[in-house]
Amino acid sequence: MRISSDQVERIAQLARLHLEDDERERIRGDLQGILEHVGRLDEIDVDEIDPMHNPAESDANVLRDDIVVESGVSDGFLESVPRRDDRYVTTPRFVDPGSDGHG
């Protein structure tokens, strides 16, 4: 399949990446090459095969009891926050004050 620059830009938006023009073109070419290689997967008929998401299928995703454990490191985590105000993480405003909060 052919990957267009617009498609690359759309994926970059999904991935929250900003690509410069030359970078976008380079990645477009790389993706094109990789997807051509990946296209070989079409050679085998796997329609009746269940996907395998994890090699330890029978053991994975076991629910555990929801028990609160004191980690003792919550203040330490706050130390890692790039910008904060006391115990609050600061960010740019992301809810438009004029909207109903869903916009």
Place this chain on the structure above:
Amino acid sequence: MDILEAIRSGELAAGEAAASAAESISRRDPCGAFLSTSDPDDPPPGGSLGGVPYAAKDNMSTANLPTTCASRMLEDYTPVYDATCIELMESSGAILVGKTNMDEFAMGSSNETSYFGPTRNPWNHGVVPGGSSGGSAAAVAAGMVPLALGTDTGGSIRQPASFCGITGMKPTYGAISRRGVISFASSMDQVGPMALTAGDCALALDVLVARDPGDSTSVEHPEGGGFFRRVRGSSADLSGIRIGMPKEYYGVGIDEPVTEIALRAARVFEDLGATIEEISLPHTEYALPAYYVISSAEASSNLARYDGISYGMREIGDDIDDLYRNTRSRGFGEEVKRRIMLGSFALSAGYYDAFYLRAARVRRVIAEEIDRAFRRYDYLLTPTCPTVAFPLGERVEDPMAMYMADVCTIPANLAGIPALSMPGGFSGGLPVGVQLMGPRFSDGGLLSLADVFQRTTDHHLRRPSDGVEGVEP
């Protein structure tokens, strides 16, 4: 005698070994194997690895040392807790002397994607050490530490072990906890030991293999522990052991000397009584494309957490979306962005079925084909990598050529089986590894087989002079 055994037996004084390792690393690291070093305290008394100095890849969380994943994104990040594997090593008395360089977020096969610059191969500073655990491999090969921890998602322990002439093992998926290890592709990431010998790797497994409630994919290993005891007690008579050589790993694209060295290893096993047979695993060629879709999809999801809000780097922006995009665009290097883009594409509406889901179905075909082979064979023997270590810069501009370096190691990650690389010989002055794979939970048997090989051969005993005077590749 193994270095670890020398320390354990008291022949090498434990505290001195760690202190002198830390001191010499901070003074001289000609390969650029380390990103940070620690000032070790006196070793706690006792413990199975009491006083043994070791290095950990810089994607393992350490509360007292930065954990950068060799990325600008985490350049100034120090975690607030230790990964489970680090806790276990500490409780065994082993002493962490430093964190090793790697490909950024473990994405790469040469250590050249590190934000802090590449590590060099101790055998020849003009060639790569392999990756992504290249710093750990170089540190062991150069004699800076007797033991290092790496992670292996598609060959990232075994391929650098091959390029640097050491023994490196990816245990069964789930055998060692991933808690606190920075995620790349969670269904394949696995911690493992890198050392000069299989015996030393077994000593490390005795410490590291444990189910951890902090990692829901970690499992109770049916062999329990006692890997080292089993390895040392194993018989050098391999009568009754059946080893398969899948012909797809010996064909096009594998350098002649590399194939020759794997065939020579097969003859060593045969002389010891093992039965060697050529077999066919016809879907092997689909492992590489399936892997790149699955691992990139998982990476794009795992790396979504680096948004500049709660930890790591933050770049300012006009609004929250701008902040995310600026942070991620400047924090991630090119290879990481390429994989995030590939993964986001494979998971996006309209392409999910054709790419991600198809790759996950192919993964089952490959895993079941390997499982079937283990009904007739105890182990599989292949080259670890198609080539010896390649020159720095040679493949940086060509992602597909770089990805080919993992073509022999990827199937074990897709299937979740244990696999190791051990030194099998030399070509042009550079080491060549041989890979052994076994069924799930055959970790002890696999190490025993490698140990028997190392009792009979001496490739693992050859050490680089110091790499500076290495031969041309």
